[in-house]
Amino acid sequence: MSSEGIESTFVSLRKELGLTQEDIANELEVTPRTVINWENGHSEPRLSIRQVKKLCALFKRPIEQIPDDFFANKNTETLTN
Template sequence: MPGESLPRSEELKFKQLRENAGLSQEALARALDVTSKTVSNWERGVSPASLTIPQVKTLCKLLNITLEELPDLRGPNAK
């Protein structure tokens, strides 16, 4: 359903991973070619992430994690 937020634990995990990597929202946004508002929205659960495969690879590399460790940022209706 539109407007549903992400599970709080996933939001917090994503923010923590970004902060642990020493990245600001702006720096991560630049690397992924999205706006810092978009990154903020993911972290607050306002909107799900819609990333291309190259963006996902970049995100994992920047956060120093594997794909399996990446929090589910697709939102509650993802299949």
């Protein structure tokens, strides 16, 4: 995923995979309102390492394809080891 249009990329990928906002919220242990705010650009995700790994699994993407803006602290070396 590119850093441009994170909101639209997030929505497109979620819909492509047949996931609902509630699916994402439940898996990442956030509220559905939080996911809605990410998708509308009202707030940015700041995910823990555990949440990022779950997001990668949900979106079927390697860590390198998740925008930096989604990370509270991105250290891909730590995440991939």
